[in-house]
Amino acid sequence: MLGIVPPHLLREIVNRGDPGLKKWAINTITLSEQVRMTRQTFVDTVISVSEQKERRIYDAKNKSTLPGVLVRVEGGAPVNDPAADEAYDGAGWTYDLYKNIYGRNSVDDKGLTLDSTVHFSEKYDNAFWNGNQMVYGDGDGKIFNRFTKAIDVIGHELTHGVTQYTAKLEYQDQSGALNEHISDVFGSIVKQYSLKQNVMQADWLIGQGLFTPKIHGVALRSMKAPGTAYDDPLIGKDPQPGTMQDYNDTTEDNGGVHINSGIPNHAFYLIATSIGGYSWEKSGMIWYKTLGLLEKNSDFEDMAASTFEAAGDLFGNNSQEQESVRKGWNGVGITIKK
Amino acid sequence: MKIYFERTGGFAGIRASASVDTDTLPQDESAQLHNMCNNMNFFKMPSRYTPKNGAADLFHYKITIESKDGKHTVETTDVSMTPELEIFINFLSEKVLHK
Numbered sequence: 001m002l003g004i005v006p007p008h009l010l011r012e013i014v015n016r017g018d019p020g021l022k023k024w025a026i027n028t029i030t031l032s033e034q035v036r037m038t039r040q041t042f043v044d045t046v047i048s049v050s051e052q053k054e055r056r057i058y059d060a061k062n063k064s065t066l067p068g069v070l071v072r073v074e075g076g077a078p079v080n081d082p083a084a085d086e087a088y089d090g091a092g093w094t095y096d097l098y099k100n101i102y103g104r105n106s107v108d109d110k111g112l113t114l115d116s117t118v119h120f121s122e123k124y125d126n127a128f129w130n131g132n133q134m135v136y137g138d139g140d141g142k143i144f145n146r147f148t149k150a151i152d153v154i155g156h157e158l159t160h161g162v163t164q165y166t167a168k169l170e171y172q173d174q175s176g177a178l179n180e181h182i183s184d185v186f187g188s189i190v191k192q193y194s195l196k197q198n199v200m201q202a203d204w205l206i207g208q209g210l211f212t213p214k215i216h217g218v219a220l221r222s223m224k225a226p227g228t229a230y231d232d233p234l235i236g237k238d239p240q241p242g243t244m245q246d247y248n249d250t251t252e253d254n255g256g257v258h259i260n261s262g263i264p265n266h267a268f269y270l271i272a273t274s275i276g277g278y279s280w281e282k283s284g285m286i287w288y289k290t291l292g293l294l295e296k297n298s299d300f301e302d303m304a305a306s307t308f309e310a311a312g313d314l315f316g317n318n319s320q321e322q323e324s325v326r327k328g329w330n331g332v333g334i335t336i337k338k
Numbered sequence: 339m340k341i342y343f344e345r346t347g348g349f350a351g352i353r354a355s356a357s358v359d360t361d362t363l364p365q366d367e368s369a370q371l372h373n374m375c376n377n378m379n380f381f382k383m384p385s386r387y388t389p390k391n392g393a394a395d396l397f398h399y400k401i402t403i404e405s406k407d408g409k410h411t412v413e414t415t416d417v418s419m420t421p422e423l424e425i426f427i428n429f430l431s432e433k434v435l436h437k
Contacts, residue, residue: 064416064424066417121416121428122428123431123432125348125350126348126349126350126395126396126397126416127349127395128348128349128393128394128395128396128397128416128417129392129393129394129395130389130390130393130396130417131389131390131391131392131393132392144350147349153349156349156395157349157394157395160392160394160395161392164391164392171393171394179394180394183394207349207350210350220349220350220351235352236352236353239351252346252347252353253346253347253351253353253398254347254398257347257351258347258348258349258350258351259351
């Protein structure tokens with residue numbers, strides 16, 4: 001058999017075959033002299049494309065070199081480090097939401113391994129997506145706790161990956177604010193999904209629990225009431241607008257991508273609460289379908305029109321769901337011209 | 339030497355900024371900042387270090403230094419800075435923002 005089955009076919013077997021066949025294919029490729037790659041490279045490739053959930057958690061040990069030291073792999077036992085275990089669990093809930101509800105196999109829909117690094121840098125007050133993986137800081141302890149503490153942050157970061165492989169929204173001005181908005185929407189949905197909360201039970205907050213008790217604030221953002229999440233002498237007041245009237249035309253933060261996202265965030269809240277039930281079902285479905293309708297330079301009006309179209313495709317034109325979409329966008333000052 | 343330091347963006351989108359005049363700092367801190375600037379040749383550095391596409395929620399740092407040598411601004415992010423710049427930014431974050 002060795003050397004007869006071409007490598008691309010073996011890789012297909014790895015991707016699609018049953019576990020036994022998969023193991024055989026891996027061994028065959030690994031042994032084959034015709035495959036010109038080192039074993040480790042190959043193992044990395046195989047792990048990176050899978051039909052199942054594949055998570056890897058790394059520890060940066062308070063340095064800024066990525067990814068850091070591997071501390072937990074898929075199926076591994078908890079490692080008694082809250083940051084590592086929260087990153088593992090949160091990535092799991094996010095993968096499950098996309099797979100079970102939307103039929104998406106990881107961020108690239110090809111089973112990309114979900115890599116996360118915790119303990120990035122020192123007293124680092126942030127979490128980010130670097131284009132390949134998630135990265136979480138410990139927080140400085142004065143303003144922020146560790147960033148894995150909020151599961152919606154994990155869903156938010158992974159969704160940046162989903163957007164990167166779908167709508168590819170440019171991280172600047174309105175398309176950038178939409179990129180942030182989509183991450184907040186699915187971040188919040190991951191939290192609600194993990195807690196089995198319906199739209200009335202959900203808190204609609206982003207980053208609840210990240211602030212230390214010293215800060216006057218409940219979270220970083222509120223989709224229900226943008227601009228009300230915090231007000232503190234040390235960090236100022238939540239600057240998010242909830243309607244187009246208060247749109248912030250700024251050059252900072254890539255044109256206010258974390259600020260103006262409050263407008264579509266509030267529209268989603270209005271729509272989801274109008275449609276009712278569990279947000280990941282109808283409302284989340286509309287937003288997920290919309291990802292395939294957007295372009296990299298789409299603005300808020302394009303977003304509104306695309307969600308209207310998606311709602312029509314999913315639930316019928318003039319359906320109650322589609323009317324909820326129209327009304328929700330109206331509520332933030334965006335008129336759908338249809 | 340005057341340093342203007344600004345950090346924007348990040349997951350939280352909370353702006354933090356501060357300015358320092360090294361003449362007003364304790365001598366050792368002032369010397370440290372001067373050394374770091376000289377070592378990385380700040381005034382000859384490119385004005386922008388851009389991250390690769392797809393990255394999101396990065397901190398965006400903007401540093402402007404004014405001295406007898408002139409005035410120069412450098413903008414960078416968590417994943418696009420040089421090691422020397424990282425040391426400098428960590429020092430400024432600790433001394434200036436966390437005060």
